[in-house]
Amino acid sequence: MGAFGHLLRPAAGPIRRWVLSAFPRPQTGAIDYDHPAGDPGLFGPSSVTWRVHADFCGMLAGGLCALYLQTLHPRALAGVWDHSNFREDLVGRLRRTTAFVGGTTYAPTAAAQEMIEHVRRIHARVRGSDEAGVPYAADDPDLLTWVHVSEMSSFLAGYRAYGPLDVPARIADAYLDETRRVAEALGARDVPGSVAALDAYIDHVRPTLVYGERSRVVLEILARLDLPVPLAGLSRDVFLHAGAALLPPWANELLGRSEQDLRKARLASAALRRMAPLFRAALTEGVASRSCRRVGVDPGILDRWPTTP
Known part of the structure; x- marks a missing residue:
């Protein structure tokens, strides 16, 4: 737990129990992360991805931010609207996404390939038609x-906001270049592999994004x-508003977020920054x-960070 471990230790148990209550380990079919020895998985320990995805606060806040963004794409939202039980079990959907990542x-x-x-x-x-x-097709x-x-x-923004390390440009580019291999394996195309490519992609997609009635219901x-x-x-509220604090200005505008909403996001973001070291100290055996x-x-x-990502 570092130099201040003796000060943080009393909080470790309650935080671990909090996390395991929110994201319990499956009783059956759990992945064996301990074997086989030497298997690096899809990324391995020299990757930026292993480091970014190890930060609980950044990942949870980032995941919630991503949900805001995903509600703005009419066809992506329609698949969730028509083919999932998010109305009754949004927690379950969040857990499944967490387990996949x-x-x-x-x-x-x-196991990763499966x-x-x-x-x-x-x-x-998964097929259908959107609201219009x-x-x-999913x-x-x-x-x-x-x-x-x-x-x-959103995960990158979450790490930058709540993670323990500054993220230089080369690290951000490496993260996007690494993680696109999963999207491509799922069937995605023209996946941005750098921050510049990501910004250009978002600028291209933004005119098609809509805050509609379905978006409002999901949020x-x-x-x-x-x-x-x-x-x-x-x-x-802390994690949800801290996730909303990661939204880019254009998304806040499209979502119609009020000044009160933005103020809550700033307060939650400051609170989570103070809490994040406690989570890191408690979650050392994930x-x-x-x-x-x-x-x-x-x-x-x-x-x-790896020296040559």
């Missing part, structure tokens, strides 16, 4: 690219998200650390 990042190669194939099979069955009657390469970009840009459900944790309402040991490296490598 964690698995494709840290799981042994075969997760990708499983999602591809699901996407092949435009047909969609395996449409363009939709897959939007979902990926909304997530990775209302998100605002009532009920995690099974102590102080559930406070926990939700899948990132276990995966480091699987490939025979000290988990301490996650505390510094």
Whole structure:
């Protein structure tokens, strides 16, 4: 826990219990992150991705930010609207997304590839029309690219806001270049591999984004998200508003966020920055650390950027 570990230790147990309550380990079918020895998975310990995805606060806030962004794409939103039970189990959807990102990042190669194939099979069955009657398919390469970009840009923003390390341009570019391999394996195309390419892509897509009635309904459900944790309402509001603080100005404008909304986001962001070291000190035995040991490296490598990403 570092130089101040003795000061942080009393909070470690409650924080671990909080996280395991919100994101419990599956009782069956759990991925074996400890074997086989030496298997680096899709990225490995020399990747930027292993470091970015190891930061709980940045990833949770970033994931919530991504949900805001994903509600703005009419066809991407229609797939969720028509083919998921998000109205009754938004927590379950959030957990499944978390499990997929964690698995494709840290799981042994075969398990990660099976997760990708499983999602591809699901996407092949998801068809319909959006609110305006435009047909969609979940395996449409363009939709897959939007979902990926909304997530990775948000995770990167989350790490920059709440993570332990500054993110130089070369690291941000390496992260986007690395993570696009999962999107491409799912069927995405023209996936941005640098910050400049990501900015250009978003500028291209923005005219097609809409804040509609379905967007409003989904965000209302998100605002009532009920995690099974102590102080559930406070926990939700801190992370949800801290996630909203990561939204770019154009998204705030499109979502019609008020000055009060923006003020809540700033306050939550400041609060999460103060809390983040407690989470890092408490969460030292997650899948990132276990995966480091699987490939025979000290988990301490996650505390510094690779020298040649």
